[in-house]
Amino acid sequence: MRAYERLLNYVVIHTTSDESNENTPSTARQFDLADLLVKELKELGVEDASVDEHCYVTGHIPASEGLEDSPKIGFISHLDTAPDCSGENVKPKVHENYDGADVDLGNGRTLSVSLFPHLRKLRGRTLITTDGTTLLGADDKAGIAEIMTMIENLEKDDIPHGAISIAFTPDEEIGHGADLLDLEKFGADFAYTVDGGPENEIEYENFNAAKAIFEIKGISVHPGDAKNRMVNAALVACEISSMLPPAETPSHTEEREGFYHLTDIRGDVENAVIEYIVRDHDAGLFEAKQETLRMIEKTLNEKYGAGTVTLTITEQYLNMIEKIRPHMHIVETAKKCIAKQGMEPMDVPVRGGTDGARLSFRGLPCPNLGTGGYAFHGPLEHITAEGMDAVVRVLTSIVSSYAKQADPLRD
C-alpha cells in the first residue's frame, strides 16, 4: 500500500483537538483514529500495539536477529488536526498527473500558483487537496501514513533494522502532544517527529518562548480634580507598548529574528493588563528581551510608585538545538538519507515550538522531519503522493543506516 492511500483513509476520520478542554485527549473522537491505528499496527506485525487512556498509541518493533545492539530509534506523529479550521467531513480530492497550474478546489477556493509558486514543481505528480471547505489533515496524518508504510516495507522487503519505537500522540495542535508520552515505555534512544513541511526538510532549532503579563494598578480620581494624582492604568499599558522596539514584532521579523508580540491589551483607569509572547532562537537574546521587560517594570514603578506595574514572565518552551547539539548524528544521518533520495536537505529554524522540542528537554532528542505537505491548518492544505513516497524512503533509509551488526568479539 502506498502512503497516500493510507492518508486518504485517515483524513476522513474527524480528529480535531479542542483548546478549551484541559483533559487529554481534549476530544474523544481522536480515539476513532487511534483504535484504527492499533488494529493496523497489529496487522503489520506490531504485536504490542496499544492505546492508553490518554489516547497515546504506542508499539515496538524488535530488532532483527543479531542487530539488538543497534540504537533504538523512535518515530512520532500526531493524531489530531488543528482547531483553526474545520476537520469534519473532509473530502480529499486526488488530482492525478497534476498540470502545475491553478486548482479550482470548488466552494469558491482556488489553490493558486501565485500564492504557492512551488506548485509548478509538483507538475506530473498526484496532488491531493481539499474540496475547499475543510483542512486536509495531512498535518499530521501524512506523518502517520508514512510511518505505517515504512513499517510495512521493512517487513515486506526484509530490511534489517534495530529496535524501533512508534508513537502517535493526541493534542499536538493545542500544545500537549508530548506531555503524557511515557518515555520509559517508549524506550527509544532518540526519535524523529514526522510533522514538517516539504519532504527534504529537517528541523532541529525552534524558538525559546515565554509569556509576559503586565498587570497595572492605576489611581482613579475625578478627572476634573486629577492633576498630579491620577494614574491611568490604561495609559500606562500604552506606555509599556511604546517602550518596546517597534521593529521587533512578528510582522517585521523572519528566520532567526526574535520578537515581542502583543497578544492582548485591556483595561480602564483603575486596572489594565497587557500581555505579550516573547520569542527568540538565540538564548542570550531571549534573556535580553526578558531583561528589557523587567527594566520597563522597574522604570514605571519608579515613575508612578511601587506596585503600579507587576510583571509575570512564564517560560513556555526552549530551543531544542541545545539538546540536539551533543547528538548531531541524528541530524547528520537524516540529512544523508534525504540526500540519498536525490533531494537537497533543507534545514529550517522553526518560528514556533514542536513536540520534539518538549521531548528533547524531557531527555529524548527529537528533530522534526518533513511529511511532504504544504499550507497546513487551512483549506489550501495539499500534499503529493510522490512526496509521501520520498518521505517513506527517507525513514526506511534512516532505519537501515542505524542497523549495525553486534560485535562478534563481544561476550
Ligand SMILES: [Zn+2]
Ligand atoms: Zn502537526
